[in-house]
Amino acid sequence: MIEYALEYPDKLLYPLLEHIQMLVITLMISLILAAFLTIISIYSRLLSKTLVYFFSVIYAVPSIALFALLIPLTGLGKTTAIIVLVLYNQYVLLRNFLEGLDEVDPAVTEAATGIGMTKMQLLIKIKIPLSKRALFTGIRISVVTTIGIATIAAFINAGGLGSILNDGLRTVNTVKILWGSILAAGLAIVTNTILSKFERKL
Amino acid sequence: MTQKAIEFHNISKKFKHAQYYAVDKVNLSIEEGEFITILGSSGSGKTTLLKMVNKLYEPSQGSISLFGEDIANIDSIRLRRKIGYVIQQIGLFPHMTIAQNVATIPKLLQWNKKKINDRVAYLLNLVGLDANDFMNRYPSQLSGGQQQRIGLARALAVDPKIMLLDEPLGAVDAITRLSLQEELLRIHGGLNKTFLLVTHDINEAFKLGSRVVIMNSGKVSQFDTPRNIVANPADEFVYSLIESSRSQEQFWEGLR
Numbered sequence: 001m002i003e004y005a006l007e008y009p010d011k012l013l014y015p016l017l018e019h020i021q022m023l024v025i026t027l028m029i030s031l032i033l034a035a036f037l038t039i040i041s042i043y044s045r046l047l048s049k050t051l052v053y054f055f056s057v058i059y060a061v062p063s064i065a066l067f068a069l070l071i072p073l074t075g076l077g078k079t080t081a082i083i084v085l086v087l088y089n090q091y092v093l094l095r096n097f098l099e100g101l102d103e104v105d106p107a108v109t110e111a112a113t114g115i116g117m118t119k120m121q122l123l124i125k126i127k128i129p130l131s132k133r134a135l136f137t138g139i140r141i142s143v144v145t146t147i148g149i150a151t152i153a154a155f156i157n158a159g160g161l162g163s164i165l166n167d168g169l170r171t172v173n174t175v176k177i178l179w180g181s182i183l184a185a186g187l188a189i190v191t192n193t194i195l196s197k198f199e200r201k202l
Numbered sequence: 203m204t205q206k207a208i209e210f211h212n213i214s215k216k217f218k219h220a221q222y223y224a225v226d227k228v229n230l231s232i233e234e235g236e237f238i239t240i241l242g243s244s245g246s247g248k249t250t251l252l253k254m255v256n257k258l259y260e261p262s263q264g265s266i267s268l269f270g271e272d273i274a275n276i277d278s279i280r281l282r283r284k285i286g287y288v289i290q291q292i293g294l295f296p297h298m299t300i301a302q303n304v305a306t307i308p309k310l311l312q313w314n315k316k317k318i319n320d321r322v323a324y325l326l327n328l329v330g331l332d333a334n335d336f337m338n339r340y341p342s343q344l345s346g347g348q349q350q351r352i353g354l355a356r357a358l359a360v361d362p363k364i365m366l367l368d369e370p371l372g373a374v375d376a377i378t379r380l381s382l383q384e385e386l387l388r389i390h391g392g393l394n395k396t397f398l399l400v401t402h403d404i405n406e407a408f409k410l411g412s413r414v415v416i417m418n419s420g421k422v423s424q425f426d427t428p429r430n431i432v433a434n435p436a437d438e439f440v441y442s443l444i445e446s447s448r449s450q451e452q453f454w455e456g457l458r
Binding site for chain 1: 282283292295306
């Protein structure tokens, strides 16, 4: 195992970097989209419920099926993978964002509204600062989920750590299977630990 | 004719899915500078009535005017910034210092720094707190009574002509309550503002109110000065309210 890593470091490092790249791009797009959807959700309860319901339905579709469904539209590769990952993320992020913002003490919200804050001012000056930990929890969960689901994206040629696993499975190569598993799980665990530490400081 | 500060014209409110009217055809006319208390048990519609004044609730029927202007024609954000609002749960912003809490609306209105600082210091002193001592503290470092003083200062920040107070002393202990009642009278006396205060405490209502609105199941039972109400209770409900307070007095007398 160690020999494999020493002999072909590129074959492990490159998929790892690719995986992280997929994660970073997905996260950036997801956060922008989720922030936008959260903002329009505060203006309409109906819209917010509809959006959460819509993304919960998508979330319920197995990832491999969603990848397959998108292939005719966007083809094989990273683009399709990122679209799917962003869609999955919306459920995790939007639900956590909206729930976190709703948990702010109703007395504080009422006072802020009563003295004349607009919905946007209420969101930015009161709700976000008071629910930053819950908001960050949502981001952490979406990061870890993305690391996991991105592994499956290797099936549609998106690269990443899943490709090591894929190769291993196809050629019945235990070393590759192990390395793929260790790196994917390790990345998720390490990221989760770092983000949790940061979260506790908020 | 003197300008009426607040007028309720045949105002009714029925909440969605509710069987009955929370507020039922209320007509009231309040002069500028009055201290009006609204007395009623829970579910009488007193808070609902209050919250229609700053558009936290929309009336189902009727209209409300402030200084002759129908509030339906005023943007709700602009309206609320001209009306002070204090609630029982206080609702200070826990992540902001006392000074920042009080300065919330002045900042949104982009007052300059000097004006804001002066105003904050003036208001803290007005509500009986040492400005230098309290300015940089956080709400959690204050007692309940002190927090409500800040709530009051925040509501007074942009010098509103009308103050709405929804059971402001409902959550403070009896002794603090008495001293805050005195403070409210003092502040009201010095500012020529119209106060509208909701309470379920008959002693508080009669002590603070220049006139008292007594509400029972959405309707106004009586609206008059404390003296006139005690002399001529308008109906059975008002009579029993006064009696309940009297019997309490007798209980205390009995303990002497």
